[in-house]
Amino acid sequence: MEIIPVTPRGYCKGVVRAINLAKKTALEYPNEMIFMLGMIVHNKYVVEACELLGIQCVEEKGKTRLELLDKIHSGVVIFTAHGISDEVYQKAIEKGLIVVNASCDDVTKTQIIVKEYLEKDYEVLYIGKKFHPEAEAVIAISDHVHFIESKDDINQLPDYPQVMVTNQTTMSIKEIYSIIEACKAKYKHIVILDEICNATRIRQEAIEKLTDTDCLFVVGDPKSNNSNKLKEIALLNGIPHVYLIETSNDIQKNWLEGCDRIAITSGASTPTYLTNQVIEVLKHYSESNELLHLDIDMNHLLD
Structure with a gap:
């Protein structure tokens, strides 16, 4: 055999960064309650290891990051590698929480690109997985970001004058290809930005x-x-x-x-x-x- x-x-570089930030936070704030808003990365054993450092995972099926934040009233909040919306970030600041942002650089880059095209009056089609925190953060940016999970979702959209298409960083190359081809068939003025991370x-x-x-x-x-x-x-x-x-x-x-x-x-x-x-x-x-x-x-x- x-x-x-x-x-x-x-581990990819984004996960390494998130874990190192979690360990650093545990050392820097020994007298504070420390929370991570959702699983810091999607691995339960990593979450359990963080909990041994005194970092409590706040997670509930069906709850958005904004809703989960209501469960944290003081101390430190760690935003996970999957990225976070501006709305959640601002709410954490307003609650007086100490914020540690462990968002992956590739995820943050996608959010920046989406915002740049929104400023140019593009409609953004975002290909992702439903209820995934990375997708949740991007969809929250604007009503002009449209979530796409399958080719059927494209058929429900109007004929926008200009469209940018991008995607969740952890998607399958083959999976997004067929959806992108459907987008190209529907929209004449389209920009394709494949954001699957390296x-x-x-x-x-x-x-x-x-x-x-x-x-x-x-x-x-x-x-x-x-x-x-x-x-x-x-x-x-x-x-x-x-x-x-x-x-x-x-x-x-x-x-x-x-x-x-x-x-x-x-x-x-x-x-x-x-x-x-x-x-x-x-x-x-x-x-x-x-x-x-x-x-x-x-x-x-x-x-």
Whole structure:
């Protein structure tokens, strides 16, 4: 059995920055209550590790960042890597909170681009995932930003004189391509700005280059959009068995039966420590036909 660790994998620069800011904040404000507005990155183990530092995650399904902010009355608030709207930022200041902005630079760049085109009287079509915090922050910028999740959404829009199309940074390249083509077919005066971040793009391209692979494990949180997209791309690429797992202990022995080439990748918000455990377990299995059960040392999750 051949074990193939796919490169690149693990934390992207935006996640590294967010985690480092969280650790720095915990050190700088030992006497303050510290909150993160939603999951700092979409990985529950990273969130749990932050909670051990005294950082409380404020999250509730179906609640916007603006609504979640109502639950924080004092102390420090950390805005997550997914970006934040101006409205939420201003509300936090008005509440007298100490603000730490861990927004990814690529996400912030997309917001700046959207604002620039709005100033030029463009209508902005934003391709994203419904209820994702990154999309939420962009849609909140203006009523002239229109959320697009599928080609059907384009058909509901009027014939605007000038349109700019952009997207959530963690989308699938193939997924947005068909939507962009539909936008181009409808609008004559259109500007296309593909904002899939480089970390997402190169991870997706690495999966597309896999050949003769029987099985792929994507290590990531079910809430991680970029991890889910890696799984989708692998299936579209013809890999017969693809599993999204959170840790090595999710692996089931029957998944490995008849597999000669097994690849491992991970989402951009997945700790390298967890991915390395998956590689270790699979290598051990290839030599012994037995699965290891590994404990998770929380001290290594923010490395």
